[in-house]
Amino acid sequence: MLRREWLPDVLQALTPGPLQYRALLTAVRDTCQTVGSQATEERPGRRYLQDSVLNRTLASMRELGLLVRNREPTFPYRTTYEATVAGRELLDALEPLAAWAERHERTRVDDGNNDAGEG
Structure with a gap:
């Protein structure tokens, strides 16, 4: 499940609520460009x-x-995507891991030593 590269990004984009496909695509792209x-x-x-x-x-x-x-059931059809309870719970569970990764990525860059701890 966690091997899917875009899964956390999609869940994060759906945090405010349901989105149509094009809005979801834009939200994920914008998040990745500004955050990353x-x-x-x-x-x-x-x-x-x-x-x-x-x-x-x-x-x-x-x-x-x-x-x-x-x-x-309108014409034209309007399709939206929405995170389930399980999806929101997964995102909540991933947030501490993401914070840890960000802290340690900064530490590696600040130290200038990508081989820290290896001998």
Whole structure:
């Protein structure tokens, strides 16, 4: 489950509430550019979410029960994606891990020693 690279980003984008596909795609892309601007420079190409990747990620997350796809019976159809309770709980569980990773990434960069502790 946690191997899916975009899963936390999608859950984070859905935190405020349900989003339509295009708004979700934009929210994830914007989050990655503003939050991970340094990471983008260090790992070029990693932080750009393509339509096909988002489609696969959403399908996987639906299968895992982390989000639901709602289709309103209007014309034209309006489809939104929303995090489930399990999805919100997973995001809550991942937040301390993300904070830890950010602290230690900064420590590695500040120390200038990427091999700290290895001998």
